[in-house]
Amino acid sequence: MKKMAIEGLAMCLIVAVILLATSPSMQASNEASAAVAGVTIDNFSFTPQTLTVSVGATVTWTNRDDIPHTVVSTDDVFKSKVRDTDETFSYTFTKPGTYNYFCSIHPKMTGKVVVQ
């Protein structure tokens, strides 16, 4: 009986872990609870321009333009190599704060990640 209870609890925990791991990716990428989130680059713009994530979240930028871009933090926190069409860059945010970034070759392109 006790063993079954433990198994049941373990199963609940597994389900909870699975839910935690999968549900954020099902949600809109600008929700604060996201553990993984995405930013796309289209037409020389970052979308969403402001992304809000939780501490520990990994953000992946995907370049969908025919022109290469970069993702560079204005405070030197992160800096991608040049990303050509369909290439990605990911960064995991471990501390809360506001992270401004831009494309270092098209500096009119700017964006922001808010980590809560």
Place this chain on the structure above:
Amino acid sequence: MTPERYKSKEDTMPPQKHDLINQEMQDLNNDGIDRRGFLKCMAWAGTGLIWTMSGGVPVSQVFGKNLNSGKPGNFSFAQISDSHMGFNKPANPDVVATLQAAVDKINGLATAPEFLLHTGDISHLSKPDQFDTVDQVLKGASAKDVFFVPGEHDVLDDNGASYLARYGRNAQGAGWYSFDHKGVHFIGLVNVINLKSGGLGSLGAEQLEWMHRDVAHLKHSTPIVVFAHIPLWSVYPEWGWGTDDSEQALGYLKKFGSVTVLNGHIHQTMQKVEGNVTFHAAMSTAFPQPAPGQAASPGPMKVPAERLRSVLGVADLNYLRHPHSLAIVDSSLA
């Protein structure tokens, strides 16, 4: 001279007019400027019309005249830009072929240019094999000397170190330099390094100081040609088509009677005359970009394959020692 004072060239527009030099002398003596006529002339840029700048007065004439025949001190040079070697998207799947066509165009000019200027974005991704290919194709040009300035695509990831190693042997700082040719002072500037978030092209304090010193000793009568990748005038800041500190650079050139500024980056011809300064942007040899604000972004513009070469091209520049004028011919690859 303000734009409002430009001479109407409506009567000289059709491509059946005669000798450029006579035309130019005649225009120097004319008054009665008409801005509408000037703008109409602008629309011919890129279709084989010639522009002569003389005392700030633009003169148009058909492409193909031999401007320099037998006149000592006159010379030609050609500008190519934005070859984006390595680009292979639908807007142009064969940028080697179009660069080769540009070289063929240059080799076929009535007056052989004495050297080439490349105003940046030589490569698409700053890769050694991309630079190698451009160097190889340009070896086929009749003019053997090529002067480069970098575009933002040439200084990716390493902040321009590999560009400098290849092209910057005689350059200062991030790759800027000057040289003299037959009495004309050429200044190659770099405005694609250390760009700031939200900003435009940037020359930076060190380069500006160097430029100030570089021109300080020159006579006011020395013709100046400045070349840099991103336009040094405000073409369309919303798309980053301008340079934050260009006004300071142009301030150093106010004392000179003739200043020509040659740029690339915007992949289309554009021209503006402001006081003693003529600004000119050249076509790309790789792919066209939309007119300012006419698309969602300045990305590559796909045109029907049969039209592609009509929107790519080279600029041929003819310097006439007397009366100190620089004619710019934009010639498409079609």
